[in-house]
Amino acid sequence: MTSKFAELQIVFSQYEHPVVLTVEAQAKYVGHVKGALSKNLFLKDKKQRFYIVSALAETKVDLKVLSQRLGLGKGGLRMAPEEALAEILQVPLGCVTPFALVNDSARNVSLLLDQGFKSQECCFFHPLSNDMSIALNARDLDKFLNSIGKNPAYIDLEANPTVGKDQPPDLANLVPSDAAVLAAPVEKQSQGSEKNHISVNNQQNAVTGYICHMHHNDTFRPKLSSRNLLFVHCCDGQSMVLMCIVDLSLASKAVKPSNASTKEKSSGAASSSISYADTDKFVEEILEKTKSIVLSEIKEENAEKYREQLATLVSNNISKLGVELKNIATIFKNTAYTEGFKAGIHHQPKRM
Amino acid sequence: MEQKTQEEDQIVTPWEVAAEKGGKIDYDKLIDKFGCQRLDQSLIDRVARLTGRPPHVFLRRGVFFAHRDFSDVLDAYERGEKFYLYTGRGPSSEALHLGHLVPFMFTKYLQDAFKVPLVIQLTDDEKCMWKNLTVEESQRLARENAKDIIACGFDVSRTFIFSDFDYVGGTEASTCNLDYFSDVSIYFQEIFKMHTTIKCDMDPAGLWFCMVLLFEISPVSCHTCASSAFTVEIIVQFLLQEHGQDCKVVGIFGFSGEDHIGKVSFPPVQVDMLLAAPSFPSSFPHLFSGKDSLRCLIPCAIDQDPYFRMTRDVAPRLGYHKPALIESSFFPALQGETGKMSASDPNSAIYVTDSAKDIKNKVNRYAFSGGQDSIENHRKYGANLEVDIPVKYLGFFLDDDAELEHIRTEYGAGRMLTGEVKKRLIEVLTELVERHRRARAAVTDEMVDAFMAVRPLPNMFS
Numbered sequence: 085m086t087s088k089f090a091e092l093q094i095v096f097s098q099y100e101h102p103v104v105l106t107v108e109a110q111a112k113y114v115g116h117v118k119g120a121l122s123k124n125l126f127l128k129d130k131k132q133r134f135y136i137v138s139a140l141a142e143t144k145v146d147l148k149v150l151s152q153r154l155g156l157g158k159g160g161l162r163m164a165p166e167e168a169l170a171e172i173l174q175v176p177l178g179c180v181t182p183f184a185l186v187n188d189s190a191r192n193v194s195l196l197l198d199q200g201f202k203s204q205e206c207c208f209f210h211p212l213s214n215d216m217s218i219a220l221n222a223r224d225l226d227k228f229l230n231s232i233g234k235n236p237a238y239i240d241l242e243a244n245p246t247v248g249k250d251q252p253p254d255l256a257n258l259v260p261s262d263a264a265v266l267a268a269p270v271e272k273q274s275q276g277s278e279k280n281h282i283s284v285n286n287q288q289n290a291v292t293g294y295i296c297h298m299h300h301n302d303t304f305r306p307k308l309s310s311r312n313l314l315f316v317h318c319c320d321g322q323s324m325v326l327m328c329i330v331d332l333s334l335a336s337k338a339v340k341p342s343n344a345s346t347k348e349k350s351s352g353a354a355s356s357s358i359s360y361a362d363t364d365k366f367v368e369e370i371l372e373k374t375k376s377i378v379l380s381e382i383k384e385e386n387a388e389k390y391r392e393q394l395a396t397l398v399s400n401n402i403s404k405l406g407v408e409l410k411n412i413a414t415i416f417k418n419t420a421y422t423e424g425f426k427a428g429i430h431h432q433p434k435r436m
Numbered sequence: 437m438e439q440k441t442q443e444e445d446q447i448v449t450p451w452e453v454a455a456e457k458g459g460k461i462d463y464d465k466l467i468d469k470f471g472c473q474r475l476d477q478s479l480i481d482r483v484a485r486l487t488g489r490p491p492h493v494f495l496r497r498g499v500f501f502a503h504r505d506f507s508d509v510l511d512a513y514e515r516g517e518k519f520y521l522y523t524g525r526g527p528s529s530e531a532l533h534l535g536h537l538v539p540f541m542f543t544k545y546l547q548d549a550f551k552v553p554l555v556i557q558l559t560d561d562e563k564c565m566w567k568n569l570t571v572e573e574s575q576r577l578a579r580e581n582a583k584d585i586i587a588c589g590f591d592v593s594r595t596f597i598f599s600d601f602d603y604v605g606g607t608e609a610s611t612c613n614l615d616y617f618s619d620v621s622i623y624f625q626e627i628f629k630m631h632t633t634i635k636c637d638m639d640p641a642g643l644w645f646c647m648v649l650l651f652e653i654s655p656v657s658c659h660t661c662a663s664s665a666f667t668v669e670i671i672v673q674f675l676l677q678e679h680g681q682d683c684k685v686v687g688i689f690g691f692s693g694e695d696h697i698g699k700v701s702f703p704p705v706q707v708d709m710l711l712a713a714p715s716f717p718s719s720f721p722h723l724f725s726g727k728d729s730l731r732c733l734i735p736c737a738i739d740q741d742p743y744f745r746m747t748r749d750v751a752p753r754l755g756y757h758k759p760a761l762i763e764s765s766f767f768p769a770l771q772g773e774t775g776k777m778s779a780s781d782p783n784s785a786i787y788v789t790d791s792a793k794d795i796k797n798k799v800n801r802y803a804f805s806g807g808q809d810s811i812e813n814h815r816k817y818g819a820n821l822e823v824d825i826p827v828k829y830l831g832f833f834l835d836d837d838a839e840l841e842h843i844r845t846e847y848g849a850g851r852m853l854t855g856e857v858k859k860r861l862i863e864v865l866t867e868l869v870e871r872h873r874r875a876r877a878a879v880t881d882e883m884v885d886a887f888m889a890v891r892p893l894p895n896m897f898s
Binding site: 408410413414415417418419421422423427428 | 586589591592593661738871875878879880882883885886889891
C-alpha cells in the first residue's frame, strides 16, 4: 500500500507499534505525535449492506440518528459481525480503516467520513493491519480513495436533522446500491432488480414478513402487485406503519450452504429450503415487501392523494393478505411445534 | 338388449370413471344411483353462519356437491358436539397433481373453519399390495406424499397422519392382551414380505382383514373373545350378504384360538375394511379415548362413496355413529371432461412439481378449449363453457367470484378470447403451485415425524 502512496505522491508518516485493538491503546503509542486519532466503525444494515464510519475520536456518533439519516429507519444500523470484518474488509479485529476499501471484497461498502478530518493537519488510520498507524492529511486520503474509484463523502456526523415525511433522509444517497456479496452462494431472485431486497443469507433463515416504518422518499424499487398490502396507521402520524405479507415468490432467499444455485428453473429459488423459525427475518421480509409495494403505488403523488390511495389499497387487498399471512403463520407454527417435538423426544428425564 | 344399455351407462367405480358415450358425467344420476344427497344452498349458508367465515370456493362453485348426513353433523355442531375429520390417500406415486390437492385443500378449510381435529390415512399397505412395491418403498412414498399433504397447510396441533404399515396394530394392539403379537406392525410387514417370497396359503387380503379387525376392536375396553367374535361375526355376515357364496370362510388364525376368520378374496371388501377402522373414534385411543359418540366427517371424491357404505352399515351395530360424507365431483383432466386425471399421463394434469414454464406450456397446448375454431366464429357464437377446461379450472382455483363471473360472461359471449382465459389461468395456477412448493420446502423429515407421532392433541378442539 505504501507503494501506492508513493505513486500518488501522498505525503504520510508511518509508525509501527505493538498490535492495538482500541483507540485508547493506539493513543498510548502515537498520541504524542501531531495528528488526530480516528475511530472507525464497521456497520451493517438489515439488508446486508455495509458501511465504514470513520470519525475523529472525540466526535460523537449516534447510530440511531445515522440510521435515520441514511433512510434505514430507527435502529437500522448495527455493528457488523466479526466474520464480515474478515470476509469483506479483510482486516483483523480492531483494524477497521478506510484503507480496507482497497480490497475488491469491500467494493460495495459505503464510506462515511467525519468532516472534522478536513480541519486537521493530519489524521491517523491503520493501514491493513493494526501494528501500524499512518498519519496523513484528509486531502491525501481523498487522493487515495479516488485512485481506487471511491468518492469520499464528508459529513457532519454530529448533526441531527429531523427526518420525516417532508424532510427526506439527508444521507440516503450514501446507502450502497448493491448488497455485499458474502462467500456463501447467494440465490439471486430471478425477477431482476432485486438489489434492495434481502438477498444474502448464510443460515437457513425465515424470510416471511415484517413491519416497516415508511418514509416519503424511500429509494427502494417497487416490486409487488398491490394485492399484498395492508396499511395501518401508526401512532406518530408522520409516517404509516405498514404490514405486508411476502408474496411467497420472493420469500425463498436462503440457500443451504452446500447447495449452490444450479438446478433452479426460471421461476425462482423455490427449491431452496427455508426455515420458518426465524422471526426476525419473518418480520424483516414483510417490511421489505411493504416498502416496495408502497413505493410502487406512491410514486410522484403528493401527500393528500397519497393518503386516499393508501386507504383504497387497504380495503382492496386485506383479504388476500390475510390468506397469505395465515399460510405463513401455519408453516411457522408447524415448524415451532416440530422443534419442540424433537426436543421432547431427545430430552433426558430428570433422575430422581 | 339389456347388456348394451348397461355398457352405455356411465361408469363410476373407485377404479374407473367414464361418462356415457360422448357426454360428461351426469352427477344428478350419480346421486340418485348412490343414494346420497345434494349439498344445497341452504346447507352452504348454514356452514357460513356456523363458521363465521365465507364458505370455501369449492362449496360456492359446487365442487363439493353431495353428502351423506352432513346436516346431522351440523346439527350436532350447533349443539356443541364436535366431530373429527378423516381423509386419506393411497400413496401410489411421488407426483401429486392438482386433482389430488383438491380434497386436501377442502379438508384444510374444514379444519380451520370448524376447528376440529383431522386424521389422515396413508394406505401404503394397499398400494404395496396392488402395485407390487416393496414394503420399504411403499413407506417411503407414503412419507413423501405426507410432505405434500402437510404443505397444504394443516395444523400440526390438530392433525394426525398415519400410515397403515406403521400404525395398524402398533401401540394400540400392544395395549391389549394379545401376547400373540408382541410387535404387530413388524409382524404385519413380515407377512407381506413372506407372501412374495414364500408360497403359503395365507392370503394377504385375509390377513389384512384380520389386522384391521384387530386394530378396530382392540382399543375397545372389553378385550374378551366374545366381543371380538361378535364384531367379526357381524362383518362376516355382512360380507356373506353382500357377496353371497363367493365369500369363503377359511381359517388363518384366530382370536384366542376359537374363531376362524374368512379368507376374503375380494379386493373391494378388503378395501372396505381398510377404511372402516379410521371412521370410528375408538381407532384412535390416544386422541379420542372415551369419546365413542364423536362423529366423523369424511371429505372425499364421489367415487369413494361405495367404499364407505359397508362402514356406514356396520357402524350402528357396533354402537358408533355412521360416518358422514361430503363428496366432490371429479377434477377434469387437462384434455377434457372425459374422466379423471391420470398419474400416468403427465400432460393430463398440472403437477405440484411443474415449473411456471411447464404450467404455461401445458395449459396453452393441452388444455381443452371450448372456444370456436376461428376468431370470427368465436366473436359470433361465443365459447362453449360446458366443455371449456380453462374456465372449469378457474372455477376451482379463482377465488374472486366477480372476476370469474366476468370471464364467463365475456368468454361465453365471444368478447374474450381463449388466449386471455388461458393466460389468467396460468397466473392463478402458477401462484398456487409456487405457494405449494414453498410450503413443501419448509416441511422437514422431523415435521413429518411430528405429524405422524402417536401423541395426544390437547388443543384439537379449540
